[in-house]
Amino acid sequence: MVVFNEKASNGCTKSSSPSTNISKTINLDQGDPTVFEPYWRKTGDKCTMVISASDSMSSFSDDAGNLCWFLEPKLGDSIRNLHREIGNAKSNGRHIVVGTGSTQLYQAALYALSSSPDRTHPINVVSAAPYYSQYPEETEYLRSGLYKWAGDAYTFDKEEDGNSNYIEVVNSPSNPDGSIKEAVVKRTGGKLIHDLAYYWPQYTPITRPADHDIMLFTFSKCTGHAGSRIGWALVKDTKVAKKMIKFIELNSIGVSKESQLRAAMILGTLSDNSYRKFNSNKQDNFFEYSQCLLSERWTKLREVVNRNQLFSLPDYPLEYCNFTRKLTQSHPAFAWLQCKEEDVDCEKLMIKAHKMVVRGGVRFGAEKKYVRVSMLSSEGVFNLFLQRLSEIKGNFN
Amino acid sequence: MVVFNEKASNGCTKSSSPSTNISKTINLDQGDPTVFEPYWRKTGDKCTMVISASDSMSSFSDDAGNLCWFLEPKLGDSIRNLHREIGNAKSNGRHIVVGTGSTQLYQAALYALSSSPDRTHPINVVSAAPYYSQYPEETEYLRSGLYKWAGDAYTFDKEEDGNSNYIEVVNSPSNPDGSIKEAVVKRTGGKLIHDLAYYWPQYTPITRPADHDIMLFTFSKCTGHAGSRIGWALVKDTKVAKKMIKFIELNSIGVSKESQLRAAMILGTLSDNSYRKFNSNKQDNFFEYSQCLLSERWTKLREVVNRNQLFSLPDYPLEYCNFTRKLTQSHPAFAWLQCKEEDVDCEKLMIKAHKMVVRGGVRFGAEKKYVRVSMLSSEGVFNLFLQRLSEIKGNFN
Numbered sequence: 001m002v003v004f005n006e007k008a009s010n011g012c013t014k015s016s017s018p019s020t021n022i023s024k025t026i027n028l029d030q031g032d033p034t035v036f037e038p039y040w041r042k043t044g045d046k047c048t049m050v051i052s053a054s055d056s057m058s059s060f061s062d063d064a065g066n067l068c069w070f071l072e073p074k075l076g077d078s079i080r081n082l083h084r085e086i087g088n089a090k091s092n093g094r095h096i097v098v099g100t101g102s103t104q105l106y107q108a109a110l111y112a113l114s115s116s117p118d119r120t121h122p123i124n125v126v127s128a129a130p131y132y133s134q135y136p137e138e139t140e141y142l143r144s145g146l147y148k149w150a151g152d153a154y155t156f157d158k159e160e161d162g163n164s165n166y167i168e169v170v171n172s173p174s175n176p177d178g179s180i181k182e183a184v185v186k187r188t189g190g191k192l193i194h195d196l197a198y199y200w201p202q203y204t205p206i207t208r209p210a211d212h213d214i215m216l217f218t219f220s221k222c223t224g225h226a227g228s229r230i231g232w233a234l235v236k237d238t239k240v241a242k243k244m245i246k247f248i249e250l251n252s253i254g255v256s257k258e259s260q261l262r263a264a265m266i267l268g269t270l271s272d273n274s275y276r277k278f279n280s281n282k283q284d285n286f287f288e289y290s291q292c293l294l295s296e297r298w299t300k301l302r303e304v305v306n307r308n309q310l311f312s313l314p315d316y317p318l319e320y321c322n323f324t325r326k327l328t329q330s331h332p333a334f335a336w337l338q339c340k341e342e343d344v345d346c347e348k349l350m351i352k353a354h355k356m357v358v359r360g361g362v363r364f365g366a367e368k369k370y371v372r373v374s375m376l377s378s379e380g381v382f383n384l385f386l387q388r389l390s391e392i393k394g395n396f397n
Numbered sequence: 398m399v400v401f402n403e404k405a406s407n408g409c410t411k412s413s414s415p416s417t418n419i420s421k422t423i424n425l426d427q428g429d430p431t432v433f434e435p436y437w438r439k440t441g442d443k444c445t446m447v448i449s450a451s452d453s454m455s456s457f458s459d460d461a462g463n464l465c466w467f468l469e470p471k472l473g474d475s476i477r478n479l480h481r482e483i484g485n486a487k488s489n490g491r492h493i494v495v496g497t498g499s500t501q502l503y504q505a506a507l508y509a510l511s512s513s514p515d516r517t518h519p520i521n522v523v524s525a526a527p528y529y530s531q532y533p534e535e536t537e538y539l540r541s542g543l544y545k546w547a548g549d550a551y552t553f554d555k556e557e558d559g560n561s562n563y564i565e566v567v568n569s570p571s572n573p574d575g576s577i578k579e580a581v582v583k584r585t586g587g588k589l590i591h592d593l594a595y596y597w598p599q600y601t602p603i604t605r606p607a608d609h610d611i612m613l614f615t616f617s618k619c620t621g622h623a624g625s626r627i628g629w630a631l632v633k634d635t636k637v638a639k640k641m642i643k644f645i646e647l648n649s650i651g652v653s654k655e656s657q658l659r660a661a662m663i664l665g666t667l668s669d670n671s672y673r674k675f676n677s678n679k680q681d682n683f684f685e686y687s688q689c690l691l692s693e694r695w696t697k698l699r700e701v702v703n704r705n706q707l708f709s710l711p712d713y714p715l716e717y718c719n720f721t722r723k724l725t726q727s728h729p730a731f732a733w734l735q736c737k738e739e740d741v742d743c744e745k746l747m748i749k750a751h752k753m754v755v756r757g758g759v760r761f762g763a764e765k766k767y768v769r770v771s772m773l774s775s776e777g778v779f780n781l782f783l784q785r786l787s788e789i790k791g792n793f794n
Contacts, residue, residue: 032455040451049655053444053663054437058429059623100497100626100649107648111539134647141647142508143542226456227654229497250531250538251504252497256653257624258446266450 025355026381026388031175031333033376036224039289040266047269049262056257067238068245070254071098074264078271079217079232085271086287087322088199089210089217094234095241098255099248102197102218102231106138106169107251109214109233112243113167113191114146124150127169128184129365130176130336132195133372135169152365153184164189170212171195173204176364176372177314178332180204197221202290204330205321213237219263221333223270223286224376228259291324294331297375297382301335304390311389312338335373341394346371354388422752423778423785428572428730430773432694433621436686437663444666446659453654464635465642467651468495471661475668476614476629482668483684484719485596486607486614491631492638495652496645499594499615499628503535503566504648506611506630509640510564510588511543521547524566525581526762527573527733529592530769532566549762550581561586567609568592570601573761573769574711575729577601594618599687601727602718610634616660618730620667620683621773625656688721691728694772694779698732701787708786709735732770738791743768751785 040047056072063073076096083091099105114123125139129152139149150156153168168190172181175198183192194212198204200222219230235241248254270286305311316330337358339346345368347360361370373385437444453469460470473493480488496502511520522536526549536546547553550565565587569578572595580589591609595601597619616627632638645651667683702708713727734755736743742765744757758767770782 032457034455037451037454040449040454043450045449047450049446049448051446051448051659052437052442053440054434056624057434057437057622058431059617059626060429100653103647104649115538138647141512141644142539145540145542220456225454227453227651229456229649229651229653247538250500250535251648252501252626254624254626256497256626256656258655258659259653262448262655 023355024384025351025357026377026384027357028374028377028381028385029357029359031221031374031376032226033221033224033333034378035293035376035382036286036290037378039286040224043269047266049258049265051258051261056261059254059257067095067241068097070245070248071096072257072260072264074268075230075232075260078264078267081271082222082267083209083234086201086206087209088201088206089196089215089234091234094215094236095238097233097235097241097244097248098260099231099233100252100255101220101229102195102216102233103134103138104248104251105216105231105233105244106135106193106195108244108247109193109216109240110139110144110147110167111247112240113193113214114144115243119146122146122148124148124156124166125169126150126153126156126166126185127171128153128181130174130361130370131169131365132171132175133359133363156185165191167191167193169193169195171197173198173330173332176334176359176366176370177336178204178316178330178334179314198333201287201321201323202294203332204316205319205328206323207319207321214240219267223266225263225266228263229256230259230263287323291328291331294333294375295328298329298331298335300386301375301389304386305337308390308392310340310392310394312340331375333374333376335375337371337373339369339371342369344369349392354392356385356388420752421781422748422754423774423781424754425771425774425778425782426754426756428618428771428773429623430617430621430730431775432690432773432779433683433687434775436683437621440666444663446655446662448655448658453658456651456654464492464638465494467642467645468493469654469657469661471665472627472629472657475661475664478668479619479664480606480631483598483603484606485598485603486593486612486631488631491612491633492635494630494632494638494641494645495657496628496630497649497652498617498626499592499613499630500531500535501645501648502613502628502630502641503532503590503592505641505644506590506613506637507536507541507544507564508644509611509637510590511541512640516543519543519545521545521553521563522566523547523550523553523563523582524568525550525578527571527758527767528566528762529568529572530756530760553582562588564588564590566590566592568594570595570727570729573731573756573763573767574733575601575713575727575731576711577727595730598684598718598720599691600729601713602716602725603720604716604718611637616656616664620663622660622663625660626653627656627660684720688725688728691730691772692725695726695728695732697783698772698786701783702734705787705789707737707789707791709737728772730771730773732772734768734770736766736768739766741766746789751789753782753785 061072080091083089125147127135136149168183168185170181170183174181194215196215197218213236215234217232220226318327321328350356350358358371358373361367458469477488480486522544524532533546565580565582567578567580571578591612593612594615610633612631614629617623702710715724718725747753747755755768755770758764
């Protein structure tokens, strides 16, 4: 049995026994970021939230002056401080709209950009392939008369129905392939949603503060707290922000106060403990810890991929990260694996022959030879993944 | 100045100074149930939640066997125990689907009852007027091709478009008017959603355990924790439950874990401390406390209404409550006030002349002489409401 969890050169994780559960099906499909749990376990009481039965009972926030009437002021402060510290987005002068995860905010943004009394046709929604696999279904499931999914931005017929309006979702770094993306349609009448869920230092070098009309972020991918369902949008235009708030009002009358308060506290500790103290103690700083951990995982994965010669992975350029002040590569949350052999259904291969649930390329608007594999699973699952991948032999079909 | 907050005969609230802020506009529009906050303040540490940074990070629940993959098992247990103790709904053999408030679950139910590949027309959604003012907008805002708002169930044209399918929302006790409702269309092909947000002992006698296909409840109206955004549906049919879960997956990838855990704890204390111990200590038992408090408020309101003779209120029958084992009347969460004079826009009258923001009858599919007034405001606001109502003189126009 190959042991993949020996200490890496930079040593941010401890060695542990290799898993022996070789017959179990492992799930690498979702992006549930359980990889960061050990870090938070070590923080002890510092980030423990205590909430009494009479706290935060109202659905209104205490900040009557805020456009987003359900946003907890402490969460707004933590978000602005964090973006300032990390340098990944301009937050000054933007409205913050909190949502039940960035999934709800994506739909709030579609609503805000499409709802108007004189709309007669649904507006086209596009994203450059490979796009996030949930965009099509999240856009289509209610068969809205306001917007409809129109597929890959690269092949979008701009003049369809004589209607030049469209919404382009720019997901950068990209889920699934980790690449840095920009808008591709670039036409008058186009409106943009920037989904920046993975624009954090552990995944990619922070090269500039993002500065777009609507930028979506999520607590889940920043710190790993997926269970809290907290996302936020930074929105330039007041009218757009108001419509997004209206959507969340109609969709769920606001956002969990408990989750907002917990996110405020946890995100607050990240900016207390980041930039200036970077490198002071590798185990203390969340971004140092998580960057190191993902870098190790990617090193191990590339070793396996290079050894068996059956797959390929994207290459990422070395870039200067303004946050870490180092030249670094991307270490995305997902591996976008390509089977080198022709005509292979890579998803089927993974599940049938090797008991690994992954997401096939077709769902991302790409070919079936691609699969998306989570790099954020627990250590045991990740090690089983490496082990099984290394055991795959050629002649797939 | 009239003082309305003297101790009532059954004495469940303490006397406090009358508010002197007579020029302030007061908001009686929303149903934010801040009235219950003093009770929860007195519970001290018993219902305090402590959650460490590494708790509940995953969006999945620990109960892999549950259809609703994001439901916290503890919350499911608390919900079933509570319904068993209160006797207000059959929960055994039903699926529990948790939602971001019952607002999200209402939309999940519409989706579940309408989505099918062969649907060519949106299904009609009706509710008997006066209906909850948010149903039309929550049904219409995305211009779904699956469902559309078709108004008052009493005037619903059943054969419109040759399509006899419909969804009827039965809201009982009714928001706004507190009455007990049943389905009115009663046709083959009809599907029902029972919104039972107010079917709790503080609002209405519990006469039988409700037993319908889809029943919606909310933490907000049960205990006053509106900020948590927790609702639940009891669902008989597995296929319908699966589709509701799918909706919540697409809409927000589950529901806040922090809120679920807090609701589990607080609802848990309600069933530990209810039926059998009822009447043991009025201040300790939440339903005793809240029933007494609303009963007092209704007594005071009826006194004012009887005195000035300008308004009327619905009458509610005395019924035997299986939970309290007493004959009681309803004490709804809203007062459905009717101006006796003809052609009065009661909402305008309230806001313009008396600085009270209330919700006008037209939004509920009723006449403008009606307004809905929250009975769940804080004590200070409620006293100002009584004071201002008592000062209204005749000759409105």
